[in-house]
Amino acid sequence: MLIVFSACFLGALQYVAGKAGKRDAAAKAKIHSSVVLGQAAELDGFALKVDLKVEGIEDDALIKAAHEVVFLGRRRRIPR
Numbered sequence: 001m002l003i004v005f006s007a008c009f010l011g012a013l014q015y016v017a018g019k020a021g022k023r024d025a026a027a028k029a030k031i032h033s034s035v036v037l038g039q040a041a042e043l044d045g046f047a048l049k050v051d052l053k054v055e056g057i058e059d060d061a062l063i064k065a066a067h068e069v070v071f072l073g074r075r076r077r078i079p080r
Contacts, residue, residue, distance in 0.1 A: 005050055005070075006031040013057070013066040020062065028056040 010031045017026035032053040039046055054063055 006033045006052070009052060009066060009070050012070040013054070013062060016065040016069055017057075017059075017062050020065075022059065022062065025059050025062060026057055030055040 010029060013029055013031075014023075014026045017023050032055060034051045036049040036051075037046060038049075057063065
């Protein structure tokens with residue numbers, strides 16, 4: 001899951017950079033990720049938290065746009 005999320009985010013970052021005409025800005029981007037699995041106080045069950053660190057790109061607007069594009073980046077509650 002973690003590898004898929006990181007790869008998906010990197011793909012989204014490269015996609016939005018290309019659409020913005022800034023393909024070179026994301027060419028050397030690297031995504032570092034970590035995951036925490038635990039009980040969520042506001043949910044009846046467990047939660048998965050993924051932290052991403054983006055390296056090699058300084059354009060915060062592109063990073064924010066990638067968050068909007070990546071489908072796994074949206075919070076979802078999985079029904080039982």
